[in-house]
Every structure is written in C-alpha cells, then in structure tokens.
Amino acid sequence: MGQQIVNGLFLGSIYALFALGYTLVFGVLDILNLAHQAVFMLCAYAALLVVVHLHLPIYLAFPASVLAGGLLGILIDRIAFRPLRGRSDSNISGLISSIALATILEAVGLQLFGPDVERFPLGTVPDRSLRIGDAIVSELQVVIIGIALAMLAVLTFLLQRTRLGRQIRAVAESPLAARILGVNVDRVIAASFFISSALGSASGVLFGLAFNNVAPDMGRAVELKGLAVIILGGMGSMPGAAIAGFALGLLEVFTVAKLGSSYRDAIAFGVLFLVLVLRPRGLLGQAALREA
Amino acid sequence: MNLQALTDLWLTYQSTVAFVGLNGLLALSVYASLSCGQLSLAQAGFMALGAYTSAILTVHAQLPFAVVVLAAVLVPALVAVPLGLPVLRLRGVFLAIATIGFGEVVRIFFVNLDYTNGALGIVAIPRRTQLWMIYGALAVVLFVLWRIRGSRAGYALEAIREDEPAARTMGIHASAYKLAMLVLGAGIAGLAGALDAHLNFMVAPSSYSFSRVVDMLVYAIVGGTSVFYGPVVGAAFLTLLPEVLREVGSRVGLQPGPLRLFVNGLVLLLVILFLPNGLVSLPRRLRGWLESRRSAAHAA
Numbered sequence: 001m002g003q004q005i006v007n008g009l010f011l012g013s014i015y016a017l018f019a020l021g022y023t024l025v026f027g028v029l030d031i032l033n034l035a036h037q038a039v040f041m042l043c044a045y046a047a048l049l050v051v052v053h054l055h056l057p058i059y060l061a062f063p064a065s066v067l068a069g070g071l072l073g074i075l076i077d078r079i080a081f082r083p084l085r086g087r088s089d090s091n092i093s094g095l096i097s098s099i100a101l102a103t104i105l106e107a108v109g110l111q112l113f114g115p116d117v118e119r120f121p122l123g124t125v126p127d128r129s130l131r132i133g134d135a136i137v138s139e140l141q142v143v144i145i146g147i148a149l150a151m152l153a154v155l156t157f158l159l160q161r162t163r164l165g166r167q168i169r170a171v172a173e174s175p176l177a178a179r180i181l182g183v184n185v186d187r188v189i190a191a192s193f194f195i196s197s198a199l200g201s202a203s204g205v206l207f208g209l210a211f212n213n214v215a216p217d218m219g220r221a222v223e224l225k226g227l228a229v230i231i232l233g234g235m236g237s238m239p240g241a242a243i244a245g246f247a248l249g250l251l252e253v254f255t256v257a258k259l260g261s262s263y264r265d266a267i268a269f270g271v272l273f274l275v276l277v278l279r280p281r282g283l284l285g286q287a288a289l290r291e292a
Numbered sequence: 293m294n295l296q297a298l299t300d301l302w303l304t305y306q307s308t309v310a311f312v313g314l315n316g317l318l319a320l321s322v323y324a325s326l327s328c329g330q331l332s333l334a335q336a337g338f339m340a341l342g343a344y345t346s347a348i349l350t351v352h353a354q355l356p357f358a359v360v361v362l363a364a365v366l367v368p369a370l371v372a373v374p375l376g377l378p379v380l381r382l383r384g385v386f387l388a389i390a391t392i393g394f395g396e397v398v399r400i401f402f403v404n405l406d407y408t409n410g411a412l413g414i415v416a417i418p419r420r421t422q423l424w425m426i427y428g429a430l431a432v433v434l435f436v437l438w439r440i441r442g443s444r445a446g447y448a449l450e451a452i453r454e455d456e457p458a459a460r461t462m463g464i465h466a467s468a469y470k471l472a473m474l475v476l477g478a479g480i481a482g483l484a485g486a487l488d489a490h491l492n493f494m495v496a497p498s499s500y501s502f503s504r505v506v507d508m509l510v511y512a513i514v515g516g517t518s519v520f521y522g523p524v525v526g527a528a529f530l531t532l533l534p535e536v537l538r539e540v541g542s543r544v545g546l547q548p549g550p551l552r553l554f555v556n557g558l559v560l561l562l563v564i565l566f567l568p569n570g571l572v573s574l575p576r577r578l579r580g581w582l583e584s585r586r587s588a589a590h591a592a
Binding site: 026030031032079080083084087091092093095096097099100101102103104105106107108110111115220223224227228231235262263265266269270272273276277280 | 331378379381382384385386388389390392393394396397400401403404501502503506509510513546547549550551552553554556557558560561564565568
C-alpha cells in the first residue's frame with residue numbers, strides 16, 4: 001500500500017510537470033500545443049547526449065536541457081503560433097500547426113537518433129534505496145518527486161508574486177485589455193512558452209531517468225496522458241493540473257496493482273471521457289465552456 | 293513504351309494507387325465533421341471498428357463481402373450516435389480531446405480483446421478488395437457530399453460552421469446536423485477500414501493509433517476543407533509525394549520513414565501558415581497574384 005502510494009506520487013509528479021506546461025499555454029492562448037510532446041522527447045535526448053558525449057554529470061545536464069527546452073518553446077511560438085495570431089480560427093489552426101511542428105521535430109529525432117531505445121549509462125544516478133515504513137524507495141524517486149514539488153513551488157511563486165506572473169495572468173484574462181494597459185503581449189506569450197517548454201523538458205529528462213528509456217516515440221504516450229490530466233484538472237487551471245497529475249499517477253498505479261497492467265492506459269481515457277461528459281470544466285476549472 | 297513496361301509500371305504502383313483511394317476516403321471522413329466546423333478525431337477508432345467488424349465477419353462467419361462491407365459501415369455509424377449525443381455538446385479543442393480519448397479507448401479495447409488476438413490482431417484475412425471497389429466507394433462518397441453542397445442541408449452546415457449560435461437562432465437544428473455528419477464520417481471511416489483490412493490481409497490495434505488520425509487530418513487540411521473534393525486532393529498529394537521523395541532521399545542518405553514524417557509536417561505547416569484554404573485554393577491564389585502583377589505592369 002505504502003509502496004504503491006510512493007510509486008503513484010513518483011509517476012504523478014512527471015505527469016504533473018508535463019501537464020502544467022500544456023495548461024499554461026492553454027490558459028494564456030486558448031491553444032492546445034501538441035508540439036509539447038516533441039519538446040519532452042528531444043530534451044530527454046539532449047540530456048542523454050550531454051551525459052554520454054560530454055561526460056558531464058546529470059545535475060549539469062538537467063538544467064542545460066531545461067534551458068534548451070525553454071528556448072525551443074520560444075522557437076515553437078515564433079514558427080507555429082505567432083503568425084496565426086489574430087486569425088479568427090486561431091485555436092483550431094494553432095492546434096494543427098502545432099501538430100505539424102510536432103511531426104517535424106519527431107522526424108528530426110528519428111533521423112538523428114534512430115528508432116531504438118537508448119539508455120543512460122550506469123551510474124548516471126545513484127541507485128541507493130531507503131525504507132520508509134514498509135515501502136522501499138529509491139533515491140532517484142525521492143529526488144524526482146522533490147524536483148517536481150520544487151518546480152511547482154517556483155511556478156506558483158512566479159505566477160502569483162512576480163511582475164511577469166501578473167502579466168501572464170492579465171494576458172490570459174484578456175490579451176486586448178492587457179495590451180491597452182501597456183503589457184507587451186508578444187513578449188509575455190513568448191515567456192509563457194519558455195516556461196511551458198522548460199517544464200515539458202524537465203518532465204522529459206526525469207521520465208528518461210526514471211524508466212531509463214529514451215526513444216523517439218516516448219512523447220506520444222505521455223501526450224495523451226497529459227490531455228487527460230488537464231481535462232481532469234480543468235483546462236487552464238494550474239493547481240488543477242498539478243492535483244490531477246498526481247491523481248492520475250496514483251490511479252494508474254493502483255489500477256495496475258488491482259486489475260492488471262492491461263487496463264492501465266484505459267483508465268486515463270476513461271477518466272478523460274467521463275469528465276468531459278459529466279463535468280466538462282474539470283476539478284478546478286473556472287468558467288463554463290467558452291465559445292471556441 | 294511497350295506493353296510489358298506498362299504492365300511492370302502498373303504492378304509497381306498498383307498498391308500506391310489503392311492507398312491514394314483509401315486515404316482519400318479517410319480524409320473525407322474527417323471532412324464530414326469539419327464541414328460543419330467540428331474537429332472530430334475519433335476517425336481512427338471508427339476505422340478500427342469497421343476493420344475489425346469486417347475481419348471477424350469474413351474470417352469467422354464467412355459472409356459474402358457485400359454484407360461484410362455493409363456491416364462495417366453500420367457498426368461505427370451506430371456507435372457514433374451514443375458517442376455524439378454527449379460529446380457534440382463540447383466545442384473546439386474540447387471536442388477534439390474527447391474524440392481523441394474515444395479513439396484511444398477503442399484501440400486499447402482491441403489490444404485487450406482475446407477474441408481478436410489482442411495486440412497481434414487478426415491475420416490471414418482473404419483478399420477481397422479490388423481497386424474498382426475503392427474508387428467506386430470514393431465516387432459514391434464524393435457524389436453524396438457533392439449533392440449535400442448547395443442543398444438546404446448544405447447551407448445549414450455552412451451556417452453552423454460560420455456561426456453556430458446565429459444558425460440556431462435562424463431555426464437550424466444544429467445538434468441534429470452535427471450528429472448526422474459525425475455518423476456519416478464514422479460510416480465512411482468504417483468503409484475505408486473494411487476495404488483496407490481486405491487489401492492488406494490483416495488488422496491490428498497499432499494501425500489505429502493517434503498518429504493515424506493525425507495523418508487523416510493532415511490530408512484534409514492540406515487539400516483544403518472549403519470544398520468537398522479538397523481532402524481527396526490532399527490525400528493524393530501526400531500519398532504520392534513520399535514515392536517521389538524516396539528516390540531523392542536515398543541519394544542524400546535520409547531514411548524514408550523520418551523523411552516522410554518531415555515532409556508531411558513541413559507541408560502541413562506551410563499550408564496552414566500561407567494557404568489556409570488548402571492546395572485547392574492554389575490556382576485561384578496564383579491567378580490573383582498574376583493579375584495583380586499584370587495590372588501593376590499596366591500602371592507602370
């Protein structure tokens with residue numbers, strides 16, 4: 001029982017980080033950025049390359065690829081979203097151009113790294129484990145949960161207490177009003193993409209370390225889980241995405257334990273479906289559905 | 293060119309020609325919902341339902357192919373009704389996500405279904421699909437969509453796409469139209485699934501993943517969704533393009549898989565950024581550009 005709670009929290013922290021990136025951009029732009037999963041994948045590779053070829057320790061590779069991920073996010077905004085801003089159907093055409101970019105980035109990953117699974121070299125992360133009650137917890141699991149919680153705290157502080165955070169929330173409320181009040185909307189959106197993609201990158205590297213598995217299609221599965229998480233949490237709600245991420249992690253771990261692993265993926269989509277039909281605004285979503 | 297060379301050419305490209313037709317059908321199934329402004333991404337799920345229904349009926353019940361195909365159209369169409377009633381209340385991105393969820397649930401259902409060999413799927417399905425059936429089906433679907441356009445229903449769909457609340461105010465029963473188009477799209481996807489299953493000898497859950505429906509959407513968008521034949525143009529273009537590129541790619545040392553993905557993504561990106569009405573709007577755009585140049589030359 002204790003073991004499963006730890007495993008669920010561990011999985012959930014990765015889902016939560018990933019989904020926060022999704023929901024941040026959705027909250028600001030009302031656009032679903034499906035290129036998020038490509039950032040997740042490419043940054044896991046970036047960390048792997050830094051460790052394998054530059055022989056740097058993971059605690060340097062991790063921030064490096066988080067930074068790279070953020071910059072990639074700004075690039076994604078420039079190429080796929082900014083040119084479409086102001087078009088009347090920008091949320092659907094933005095969705096489609098992000099699919100296009102995801103496809104391109106995935107092709108790049110596939111061409112550069114090949115279709116096979118790659119692994120971090122032994123000793124990249126400490127493999128000591130400790131006992132908490134009746135649960136055996138690896139140090140890596142503790143570190144990953146810790147990093148996720150720390151990033152959540154930083155993000156909350158950033159959004160609630162800083163000037164940039166206030167600007168992001170203002171643009172999310174109304175880009176037009178924010179612009180009238182002197183907010184540089186394009187810069188704020190670029191900053192949101194930086195933060196969002198940095199979070200996606202962090203979850204990608206942590207996922208790669210946690211399962212010691214980096215592959216060009218690793219983003220696909222998490223992408224769909226991430227959708228379930230942001231729907232459950234309420235589209236655009238940051239605390240909702242964090243809670244729903246942990247909830248989905250726990251739910252999956254308990255499903256595997258009680259029903260068997262074949263139902264693991266069905267749970268996410270069952271939840272997604274029920275929430276959309278019964279309570280479309282999710283756990284913490286605010287308004288009713290907006291006109292799309 | 294002698295007859296032998298022609299026959300060889302035909303044998304080489306026969307399957308490509310078949311895929312152009314099948315992908316055209318799949319693109320039209322996405323277009324059906326898009327024509328009233330609804331982005332439904334459940335089509336891979338509907339295709340899977342059609343393909344599995346047809347494979348089971350052929351392999352286990354040995355029914356005639358016409359009955360099998362009819363069932364493959366009806367089963368997904370019937371499933372679309374209870375799916376659409378709640379889901380079509382959602383708008384835009386939410387509808388897209390809900391239908392992605394449905395598609396994945398269908399796929400996972402077949403992965404876990406022992407009766408159809410789980411993840412391995414059904415193999416050794418007899419080949420029943422002929423080329424004329426694919427293009428006959430495509431012609432029928434195009435005919436139906438052509439007849440809808442310009443009819444009362446066609447104007448209603450256009451009104452819903454442009455402004456749903458306004459259309460409702462004018463007395464258009466938007467929910468019924470949206471459901472009808474979802475059902476139509478589901479039927480088309482099921483038809484394509486059955487034809488595909490009896491062409492390639494097998495059905496397996498991995499063929500109906502999220503990337504499949506993304507492909508269909510890409511065909512429709514690249515071709516253009518403002519006219520009913522646009523999706524077919526897009527499907528033909530993007531199915532033939534990799535064949536051409538494979539030659540080029542192998543010379544510069546790129547693998548065909550990533551190259552196909554890359555080109556698909558690039559074409560989609562260019563179209564959505566610079567040609568929002570798709571490839572079918574290209575001739576008009578070119579004409580407009582030429583005319584403006586000519587009048588500029590006159591002025592000078």
